[in-house]
Amino acid sequence: MPKSLARELERDEGHYPFELWDRFTDAGFHGLGIDEEYGGLGGDVLMQSIFAREVSRSLAGLLLVWMPTSFAGAKSIGSYGTPEQKRDFLPKIAAGDCRVSIGFTEPGGGTDVLGALRTFAERTEGGWIINGEKTWCTGAHVADYILLLARTDKNVEKRHHGVTLFFLPAKSRGVSTRLLPKLGMRSIGSCSVTLQDVFVPDHLVLGEPGCAWYMLLPTLNNERILVGAQCLGTIDAVLEDAVDYAKTRKAFGRPIGQFQAIQHYIADIATWQQQTELMLHYTAWLQSNNMPCGQQANMLKMMASEAVGRAADLGIQILGGMGYSAETDMQRYWRDHRILRISPISNEMVRNSIAESFGLPRSF
Structure with missing residues (x-):
C-alpha cells in the first residue's frame, strides 16, 4: 500500500479507516496467527511480526487497524478461551467480522494498571454487573468487543489477585465512548469508555474469574x-x-x-x-x-x-x-x-x- 494512502486517511481526524480494515479482510490478514481449523491462516508471532513490519513501512501507526484485534482478540481467546469461545469468536475474527479493543488503562492509572484498577464487576444471576471507566481504548468507538480487565474481589492479599477478564460486547447498554484528541495515529480513534451497570453474561468471562493477571x-x-x-x-x-x-x-x-x-x-x-x-x-x-x-x-x-x-x-x-x-x-x-x-x-x-x-x- 502506498505511503500516500496513510496521509490521505489521516486528514479526516477521528474518521476510522474502514476501507483499510476491508482491505486487510479481503487479503485474509485478520487470520494471521489463528489456527486453520478456525478459518485462519495459521502462523506464529514471528509471521505476525513480519507482516506488521511490512505494513508499518508504508502505513506506520495505521497498523493499529489490525493489531488490537490480533493480540486482544485472537491471541487472548486462542490462549485461554474455552472451546466454545474459540468456536464462536475465532472464525469471526479471521473473517474480519469482529473488531476488538482493549480496556485495561484507567484515568488515574497509566502504567499502574493494577494499583489504579477501580472498575468493578459484581456477581449477579447469570453473569456480572460492571461499573467503571477506561481510557486510551484504541478503536473502542467502532469495536464489537472490548477485552476488559475488572476487579471482581476487593478482599485480596496482593493486588494482582481478584481480577477478571471479560469479552465485553462494546455496544452493550450502559457502555459509552468518547474520542480523545491526540498527536498521532489520528484516524485510529482512542477513546475513554464509561461503564454504568453493564451486564456481561458468564459465558463472556475469559479464563477463571479472579485469576486474569x-x-x-x-x-x-x-x-x-x-x-x-x-x-x-x-x-x-x-x-x-x-x-x-x-x-x-x-x-x-x-x-x-x-x-x-x-x-x-x-x-x-x-x-x-x-x-x-x-x-x-x-x-x-x-x-x-x-x-x-x-x-x-x-x-x-x-x-x-x-x-x-x-x-x-x-x-x-x-x-x-x-x-x-x-x-x-x-x-x-x-x-x-x-x-x-x-x-x-x-x-x-x-x-x-x-x-x-x-x-x-x-x-x-
Whole structure:
C-alpha cells in the first residue's frame, strides 16, 4: 500500500479507516496467527511480526487497524478461551467480522494498571454487573468487543489477585465512548469508555474469574513484540525516505548525501534498524517456541520505541523544512510513534523491571 494512502486517511481526524480494515479482510490478514481449523491462516508471532513490519513501512501507526484485534482478540481467546469461545469468536475474527479493543488503562492509572484498577464487576444471576471507566481504548468507538480487565474481589492479599477478564460486547447498554484528541495515529480513534451497570453474561468471562493477571502475560508479550515490529517497519520507512531525499536534494551545488553530517545520520538510522531487527526476531523466536520472553519483550519494546523516535527525528533533520511538512511522511513517523515510549508500558517502568531482575530492590 502506498505511503500516500496513510496521509490521505489521516486528514479526516477521528474518521476510522474502514476501507483499510476491508482491505486487510479481503487479503485474509485478520487470520494471521489463528489456527486453520478456525478459518485462519495459521502462523506464529514471528509471521505476525513480519507482516506488521511490512505494513508499518508504508502505513506506520495505521497498523493499529489490525493489531488490537490480533493480540486482544485472537491471541487472548486462542490462549485461554474455552472451546466454545474459540468456536464462536475465532472464525469471526479471521473473517474480519469482529473488531476488538482493549480496556485495561484507567484515568488515574497509566502504567499502574493494577494499583489504579477501580472498575468493578459484581456477581449477579447469570453473569456480572460492571461499573467503571477506561481510557486510551484504541478503536473502542467502532469495536464489537472490548477485552476488559475488572476487579471482581476487593478482599485480596496482593493486588494482582481478584481480577477478571471479560469479552465485553462494546455496544452493550450502559457502555459509552468518547474520542480523545491526540498527536498521532489520528484516524485510529482512542477513546475513554464509561461503564454504568453493564451486564456481561458468564459465558463472556475469559479464563477463571479472579485469576486474569497471569493469564494475560502471553497477550502482553505478544503486544510488545508487535510494537517492536511496528517500530522496525517505520525505521525501514525512515531510512528509505531519508536515503532517497539525500540522493536527490541538492544544496551548495551537490547532493546533500555527499555531506558528512547527513551520511552520519543515515549510518545511525541503519544501525538502529539492524539492532531492532535482531532483537525482534530473537524475542519472537522465544515466544514461538513457548520459552520465557517477558524480559526480552520489554527490552524490545523499549529499545525499538526509542530507536524509531531518534530515527524519525533525524529523518526530519535530513529533510529540513520538508520533514516538518505534512506533505511528507517524516513528521507522521515521529507523531505516530511518540506514544510508544509511554504505552503499553512506559520505558521508565521497563528499566525498573530490568534492573530488578538483577536483584536490585524494587523502586516502585
